[in-house]
Amino acid sequence: MTRALVTVIGAGNVGATAAQRIAEAGLADVVLVDIVEGLPQGKALDLAEAAPVVGHDMRITGTNDYAETAGSDIIVVTSGLARQPGMTRDDLLAKNAGIVRSVVQQAVAHSPDAIIIVVTNPLDAMCHVALDASGFPPERVLGMAGVLDSARFRTFIAQELGVSVTSTHAFVLGGHGDTMVPLPRYSTAGGVPITELLPPERIEALVDRTRNGGAEVVALLKTGSAFYAPAASVTQMVDAILGDRGTILPCAAYLRGQYGVEGLFVGVPVKLGGGGITEIVEIELTEGERVAFERSAAAVRELVASMERMKGPQTAPAEG
Numbered sequence: 094m095t096r097a098l099v100t101v102i103g104a105g106n107v108g109a110t111a112a113q114r115i116a117e118a119g120l121a122d123v124v125l126v127d128i129v130e131g132l133p134q135g136k137a138l139d140l141a142e143a144a145p146v147v148g149h150d151m152r153i154t155g156t157n158d159y160a161e162t163a164g165s166d167i168i169v170v171t172s173g174l175a176r177q178p179g180m181t182r183d184d185l186l187a188k189n190a191g192i193v194r195s196v197v198q199q200a201v202a203h204s205p206d207a208i209i210i211v212v213t214n215p216l217d218a219m220c221h222v223a224l225d226a227s228g229f230p231p232e233r234v235l236g237m238a239g240v241l242d243s244a245r246f247r248t249f250i251a252q253e254l255g256v257s258v259t260s261t262h263a264f265v266l267g268g269h270g271d272t273m274v275p276l277p278r279y280s281t282a283g284g285v286p287i288t289e290l291l292p293p294e295r296i297e298a299l300v301d302r303t304r305n306g307g308a309e310v311v312a313l314l315k316t317g318s319a320f321y322a323p324a325a326s327v328t329q330m331v332d333a334i335l336g337d338r339g340t341i342l343p344c345a346a347y348l349r350g351q352y353g354v355e356g357l358f359v360g361v362p363v364k365l366g367g368g369g370i371t372e373i374v375e376i377e378l379t380e381g382e383r384v385a386f387e388r389s390a391a392a393v394r395e396l397v398a399s400m401e402r403m404k405g406p407q408t409a410p411a412e413g
């Protein structure tokens with residue numbers, strides 16, 4: 094029986110931590126790729142040398158050559174520039190679009206049947222680049238944002254109520270950015286909606302903190318952005334796909350009419366399984382939620398439009 098293979102592009106903080114989690118969970122062999130020579134090889138060797146202690150037999154290799162990624166089941170794209178303090182996700186747009194286009198083209202040439210999980214920010218826009226560059230059907234291109242955003246919301250709910258994070262569930266819709274739409278009435282502790290457990294002003298405070306979750310970590314780290322929770326979120330998506338689980342997770346998915354949105358990546362609940370997105374789960378939204386969702390979709394549409402306008406020298410494929 095052949096083992097699953099996951100390629101992780103970008104051997105930086107998110108990529109290397111995702112590689113570690115995927116391998117140590119025994120989910121798949123992992124190939125780490127980076128443009129910097131020695132970086133993926135060094136981190137892969139270090140991770141491989143941890144395997145006897147951790148007790149797994151997954152193969153972890155590092156390379157600068159996409160030929161070594163051939164036959165991957167999943168391609169995780171983390172390559173790009175991380176957000177620095179004072180820099181918005183949108184500032185990264187042109188630079189990361191060039192990088193994502195280049196790496197996706199090279200990776201899919203060797204793994205035409207893979208499923209692509211995009212992590213590079215600005216997330217929803219980078220999903221568009223990956224869809225276009227791969228030529229894959231939309232069910233095989235998705236973005237990691239909602240799992241992270243809802244994990245942050247769950248963390249804050251658990252802290253507020255003094256309960257286990259495992260007793261919490263959170264629902265977050267929309268783009269990965271300041272316009273994300275946490276849904277308190279579908280966010281629960283022990284199955285009870287938090288709207289029954291907390292006053293509106295406390296919920297609003299938790300929602301606000303969730304929206305600013307990425308920036309809060311950036312402000313503390315000063316020299317980079319979050320990576321432990323992003324890597325854990327990627328790993329959950331990899332597990333759902335490789336295990337053909339049908340896990341319902343909030344992901345950036347290409348909408349074709351669902352939620353009234355046409356031709357745009359926006360965060361929605363999807364069923365994730367062996368083929369990638371097997372179903373986009375549609376739920377009824379209240380008027381207020383719909384307005385917030387539409388505002389969020391409009392922000393993504395604007396980002397994609399400005400990326401289209403910038404097309405030219407600035408988004409020329411980066412080397413490697």
Ligand code: APR
Nearest residue numbers: 103104105106107108127128171172173174175212213214
């Ligand atoms: N090809 C391959 N790797 C590249 C390329 C390229 N063209 N360009 C950059 N990289 C690599 C860098 O060399 C670096 O090792 O991508 C890696 C990015 O790692 P970090 O700088 O540590 O960034 P990280 O914190 O991992 O974040 C990566 O995920 O959450 C998002 O906003 C974040 O877009 C960022 C991405």
